[in-house]
Amino acid sequence: xxxxxxxxxVTGAGRGFGHAIAAALVTVGTGVVGIARDEQExxxxxxxxxERFTPLAADATDExxxxxxxxxxxxxxxxxxxxxxxxxxxxxxxxxxxFSRNWHADTRHVFAWTRAALRGPLAPGSVVVGxxxxxxxxxxxxxxxxxxxxxxxxxxxxxxxDESKRAGLDIRFVTLLPRLTPATGVGSVAIEGYAARQxxxxxxxxxxLRPILTPDQVAKAVLEVARDPASAPEYLVSGAxxxxxx
Numbered sequence: 001x002x003x004x005x006x007x008x009x010v011t012g013a014g015r016g017f018g019h020a021i022a023a024a025l026v027t028v029g030t031g032v033v034g035i036a037r038d039e040q041e042x043x044x045x046x047x048x049x050x051e052r053f054t055p056l057a058a059d060a061t062d063e064x065x066x067x068x069x070x071x072x073x074x075x076x077x078x079x080x081x082x083x084x085x086x087x088x089x090x091x092x093x094x095x096x097x098x099f100s101r102n103w104h105a106d107t108r109h110v111f112a113w114t115r116a117a118l119r120g121p122l123a124p125g126s127v128v129v130g131x132x133x134x135x136x137x138x139x140x141x142x143x144x145x146x147x148x149x150x151x152x153x154x155x156x157x158x159x160x161x162d163e164s165k166r167a168g169l170d171i172r173f174v175t176l177l178p179r180l181t182p183a184t185g186v187g188s189v190a191i192e193g194y195a196a197r198q199x200x201x202x203x204x205x206x207x208x209l210r211p212i213l214t215p216d217q218v219a220k221a222v223l224e225v226a227r228d229p230a231s232a233p234e235y236l237v238s239g240a241x242x243x244x245x246x
Contacts, residue, residue, distance in 0.1 A: 004076040004127040004226045009033045009069060011060040011109060012082035014041030016184040017131065020215030021079055021222050026052045028223065033073055035060050035082070060109040066116040077226050078117060080110045080130040080153075085186050086143035088193035094144045102149035110153045114160045117171060124170035127226045130157045134179040134236060137245075142193045150177075154234065161233060174225045177245060179238040181213040182206050211239030 008025050012018035013034030022032045026049045033054045036042050042055035058065050060082040070078075084105035087098035110130050117128050133140075133150035140147040154175050161173040181187045182202075195205035206212070221242050225231040232244035 004125065005030045005223070006076045007031045007033075007073065008077040008079060009035065009073060009075040010079040010081060011035045011113070012131075013055075014038050014045060016186070017178070017215050017218045018079070018081040019045055020219040021081065022053060023049055024216070024219035024223055025077070026050070030077070033069065033075070035065075035069075061105060061112060063112045063116070066109075066113045067119075070113075070116045070120045070122065074123060076123065076126050078113060078122070078126070078128045079222055080113050080128065082106070082109050083131070083186070085189055086140075086146040088142050088189060089144070090142060091144070099144035100149075101144065102146045103152070107149045107152045107156070110156055114156055114173070118160055118163055118167075118169065121167075121169050122171050125172075125229075126170075127172045127174065128157065128160070129174050129176060129222050129225060130154075132175050132177045132234075134177045134238070136177060137236070140190075142197060143190060158233065172229070172231070173233065174231055175234045176218070176221060176225070177234065177236045178218055179213050179236070180209060181239075182209070183212065183214050209239075213237065213239045217241070 008030050010018050010022045010032055013022045014036035022034050025032050031052050033056055035056045035058055039057035042057055046053050046055045084101050086102055130153050132153045135147040136151040157173045157175045164171040182191050191205055195202045221237050234245040235242045236245050
C-alpha cells in the first residue's frame with residue numbers, strides 16, 4: 001500500500017495554488033516534482049523550498065510526459081492543478097479559440113494524467129487530486145468555456161474512480177472545487193471582469209467573496225483529503241473550509 005505523502009507530482013507548481021500545495025507538501029517531508037511551463041518560476045520555487053522540490057519545466061498536457069513521469073517517479077500523490085487563464089468576455093464576443101482555451105489546457109491535462117495513472121497504474125493507496133472550480137456550480141458567464149471545462153474535470157475523475165474500483169486498483173480520485181479568490185492570477189482577472197460587469201469597483205466586489213479563500217487553505221485541503229482514505233469524492237473549497245459536494 002502506497003503512502004500518498006511519500007512522493008508527489010504537482011502540475012502548475014510555479015505559482016498560485018500549485019506553489020502553495022508544493023510548499024505544504026515539502027513542509028511535511030514529501031518529495032515533490034513540480035511541473036510548469038515557466039522555468040524561471042520553477043527555479044524560484046526550488047530556491048525557496050530546497051532539495052525536496054524537483055522542478056520540471058514542461059507542458060503538462062503532454063501525454064508522453066504524463067506517462068513517463070508516472071512510470072519513473074511512481075508518485076503516491078498526483079495533484080492536477082495546471083490551467084490557463086480564461087479569456088474574459090461574454091459568449092457572443094468569444095471566438096471558438098478563446099472559448100475553448102481551458103478545454104485545451106485544464107481538461108486536457110487532467111485527461112492525460114488520469115489516463116496515465118490508470119494505465120500505469122499508480123500503486124494501490126495512491127491519490128489523484130484534480131482541481132476543478134466552484135464556477136461549475138453556478139456557471140461563469142464571462143469566461144467562455146471555463147466552467148464547462150472544469151465540469152468535465154469532475155466527470156473525468158469520477159469515471160476514473162469507477163474504473164479504479166472495477167479493476168481493483170485502489171487508486172483514490174478526489175475533485176476539489178475552489179471558490180473564486182483574488183489570491184491567484186486567474187481569480188484576479190475574473191474579479192476585474194465581473195466587477196466591471198456589475199458596475200462596482202474591485203474592492204466592493206471582493207467584499208462579497210468573504211471569507212476569502214487563500215492558496216494556503218487549498219494546500220491544506222489537498223493534504224487533508226490525501227491523508228483521509230474515507231474522504232468524499234468531491235469538495236467545495238472556500239474561505240470557510242471544505243464542504244462535500246453532492
